Amino acid sequence: MADHKKDDDKSLPESIFKFAWKFTRRQQIWVLAIVLLSMPTYFFALDIPKRIVNGPIQGRGFPTEESTQVFLKIAFDVPQWMSSSGTLELFSGLTLDRFNSLIALSISFLILVIINGLFKFYINLYKGRLGERMLRRLRFELIDRVLRFPISHFKRVKQSEVASMVKDEVEPVGGFIGDAFVTPVLLGGQALTAMAFIMLQSFWLGLIAGGIVAIQAMLIPRLRRRLIELGRERQLTARKMAGRVGELVDGITAVHVNDTSNYERADFSARLGNIYSIRYELFKRKFFVKFLNNFLAQVTPFVFYLLGGYFALMGQIDIGQLVAVIAAYKDLPGPIKDLINWDQQRLDVQVKYTQVTEQFYSDGMIDAQLQEAVLEPVENLKDGFKLSGLSISDDTGTKLIENINATFSLGERIAVVGGVNSGGETLGDALGRLLPQTLGKIQLDNSDLEDLPEAKTGRRVGFVPSEVSLFFGTFGDNLLYGLKNAPQIKKEYNGDEKAAHKNTIMESRQTGNSTLDINDDWINYQAAGVENYDELVLKIMDILKDVGLSSDVMNFGLRGTVDPTEHADLAAKILAARNSLKSRLHNDKYSAMVELFDPSKYTTQATIAENILFGTSIGDALEGRKFYSNEYLHEVLDAHHLHKPMYEMGIEMAATAIELFADLEPGHPFFEQLSFMSAEEMPDYQIALNRLKGVGFDDVELADKQMFIRLTFDYIEPRHRLGLLDDERRAMLLDARHDFAKGLPSDLKQEIEFYDPETYNGASSVQDNILFGRISYGVAQGEETILGMLRDVLEEHSLYDEVFSVGLNYDVGSSGKRLSSAQRQKLGLARALLKQPDFLIVNRSLAALDYPSLVKILDAVLAGLKNQDANQGLFWVLGHPDLALKFDRVLVLDEGRIVEDGTPQELLEKQGKFAALVN
């Protein structure tokens, strides 16, 4: 956080090197130092092979068998005044004969190789970490910018393009930063060392090697210019495609209702074709450069062998020198090649970096200070809004509202009415800080709205937009979103976790990320006027009742699941409720309405598959139709001689289905009744039936058997009424059920949770757990009666609150798409009410609701305001003008101006616009 507070930079550094230098100076210098430190050992590692060949192997310095050499003598030449001999001897060295010298030198070589390797390992690790940290910093920086963009900026950007930039495009940028300074120095150093070594051995050979490197250095960048352009194009086209993919997914309904899927296919085909040709050209050029590179690198050894060999033969250089030169040269192309690769990467990354940073720059970025986390409670509003000379125009310069002068005090209930484009919505958005003011100003509590911290407006002003934004998560998460302004209660870490947490925070600080902990409790209970979560749930129940969402959440709860190990108490209470529902069902009047699951009885209201499984499938292996072909299931069926009767049943079912339905066209509503066979399958069954006519069971092929047996799994006697299940067959199926459970292989044990009257089934819904049976087919008013009874039982066991809490865990899906639009809008209002704002703005927010529900909610909100002592303001932009009669003050807007302003009675008596709108 500290960094962007200090330098409130409007744009990121324009070059990747500046960016890297700005944030990683110290680390870069450190790793450079290490690189330099590694140079001497690198040089020695090159030198030793020559010494081995010349010394012990060729025998130079060992004229006789007994000759010895001093090894590892450490001495420096120093001025006379320090030592009379002119050398300072630290270690007099070891005296070794020829063989021992060979061993000593070889071992030294090995040690140097190891040291070199360790240096490389450390440097790579350090660079890698540096790069990862910079990637993290860069991404955070981009996200921070997204959070600070002016709202209007989002009209111009596509969300998936932003996502693709933050996620993919900056990835190589971060990776490169670790190499930004180190690699050129390291590789450059290595190349120079190798060059210097070659020069020392043979000046002319060195010159030749140097000359070829110089040609490479000049030629390659020229060839790369086009590569940069292509790289840029590739990035832009790929980003645009990501944007289009996002758009396509969002607007998929438009594609279907307009039959434009082929238009979209053509569009994507064109885009992909474009990307392909760019990439292909890129590859062609890249590989050409590579080819050239390799060629030049191979030309040098050719020269060495030819000329070096000639010199050696002429005796101008010794063979040891030539071997060393060639060994050194072997190491030269490596660094040079890498250096060229690095340069290539640098160009690539610089292009990407510039492309991304340009996109993340916007005029009018929100000052970072206005978004600083405020941990303490924010003071209540005192005055309210004051608008002076406010005008707002859209992008094209059309005036949306013009010269508005007004004050909206706390304690006022203001209704705004007017036609659709009269300016009411614009005014609402302006108060909600969502539109830039063109002229004039808005003040809140005597400060300019633009200069107020978001902590003030975000917490003390409630804003309900016409389209509520919901995030992926639970219903409760979305409802409580408005209370999560700053961490409230620190999470306690113990033991290992504590150290790990400290490390996490340290890393965050290192990379300029937020150091606030997402694992803290962020819910601001005080802001909702409660002390803890339990009270909050009660408060939520009140608010959801006001906005008409209680029964929805209750249904989510009944359809939700509870983990019995995590919530043992709740599971126990639900089991108690199951028993009390059961005792109520003993009454004759109700017993026919539900068939309870009984391990010792066949459940006639359930399918044959359900009867055998007698539980809930958890994983994937036994899900739906997969169960029907499960190998183990068929082993059990076979053991109980069920395949034959089931096959016969299947034949009969198919015959009936074809007799009844063959004349109907597919898609006919009657097929709904035929749950075991789809219209598409019918012709196949018809053919199979004809083929199998008169064929005995034993002669039927396996595939055919399976085809017909599969039908029977969906059979429910009371529903299909084909009279296929007699007591004998039911008893056989019941036995199969028992054996299925008894011999269940261990790999299937995780896939199923069996029905047990005495235990809670964590895989079934709360409702199914209470009911623990099936509502019977065809009992008049069965379902209504039973569900009513179920609710009574919930009340009786004081389970209502808890099932409600389960309902709050309902997953609303991406952007809340699993909720209806009315539910989303109500949730938006509830979210704003929950934080008890001093001023509530409702901007045509409940348009998806029918009129009576809207009136009900409005009345509840107005009554809620009356019940509170606090001085609360309400500003409601209404779609139905007549509802304005319930407010204290009415503003009538027309063509962006306030044309009438007063109490509803005054305005009605005036017989002006308002009166006309109401009538």
Place this chain on the structure above:
Amino acid sequence: MVSINEEVELLRRVPLFAQLEPAKLKLLAFTSQRMTFQVGQELCHQGDTGDAAYVIISGEADILIDQNGKEIVVAQVGENAVIGEIAVLCEVPRTATVRASSPLQALKIDKEHFLRMIREFPDMGIEVMRELADRLTTTTAELSQARGQLEAANC
């Protein structure tokens, strides 16, 4: 438990469906729902919009008409009786309340399904028409008879 074939036998005894070929009757039976009613439960309520017709399989029901807030039993029906077919054919509210006077089983024929069958199998439409025309003839005959009696009484 009565199976679908027995339901078909039953439907055949209902004059409205008597002339239909068995396969169509079976389809009608298959796509309709078997319902059980307790004593006191209503099959339909006077004034409601009709969404289904019923054929009583077993048991008995009272037909009641609301007169100035008082319910009067106008008739009793039992096995094979068809209830509510008029409301299914045309958009009129239920003309009477039908309430089970004993435990009752009925085949509930969905309005949509019924109309769909008539549309798809014109023979069935003709049968229904014939049956209704029969009833109209009877009613007309009864009416003129009643009128005659009324006139005779007036003379």
